[in-house]
Amino acid sequence: MKALKYRLANANDVEVLIALINQAYRTNTGSSWTSEQNIVSGDRINDQQLLQSLALPNFSLFVAEMVEDLEPKIVACIGLTFQKDSVEIGTFCVASDWQNQGIGKQILAYAETQALEILPTLTCYDMFVLDARTELIQYYERCGYLKTQHIESYPIDANVGQPLIDLQLQQMSKPVLKVI
Template sequence: MGKFQTDHFSLFIAEISANKQSHVVACIGLTFQQNTVEIGTFCVNSDWQNQGIGKQVLEWAEKKALEIFPTLTCYEMFVLDARTELIQYYERCGYSKTACIESYPIHANVGQPLINLQLQHMTKPVIKKT
């Protein structure tokens, strides 16, 4: 995994080497806030989807977050509410929807959606293995 880091944020890039070439297959970001980590900037290259890579990267990121910040109590993320398949995927990975729904961040200069979008907050408690 490659890495870009600032004070409270780390972005990890997953690459696969084949035929003397390196291919970016996924990325995932960790933003630390008090005793939580927000998981975002998570994507898997479309050529590599549905092969279990996303699950491996998410599990790796959760473990890495705990290594970086051992007192973590919660993983969290925000998912576009229109992406019901992603919400269901994260639920299968142990995340739960919360009552918190935020407006799409148009002010953050991330684009103007063509449909009404909101961000569904999801959390997963950190379970520390003894």
């Protein structure tokens, strides 16, 4: 396993995070398998959107830095948006050069643990995945998430890219298992 250091993102990280998120979601390079470039065009996020998210009181964005180098380098991020008794996991990406090394599973496990520490009454983890991303849905199923009956339209008005094919968002959910 790679040695990662986690921390909350801040305004100083915006430029690096914009590049990371757009690269991970919209290009297919290195060992990348998470790209949406063949199904969605345009940027996934911009500076204003990220700064607005970081300002929300119910949102936390964690970054993972590789600590093997002299200068820590952000290689991944994951966001938690808290609702009443659930948390939506999103803005989850790993730099393409660092994919297929188990980092995603480490980060997801870290985020789930953090979410429960932040909101001890948490009952479930939720996420929305593009329905055409069957390999990603299968990945999350291997991590304990199940598809729900809830499906939403692609959020064209959210300015997160234009679909190139018919897309919907599939909700996936995982119950929180609390140790007694």
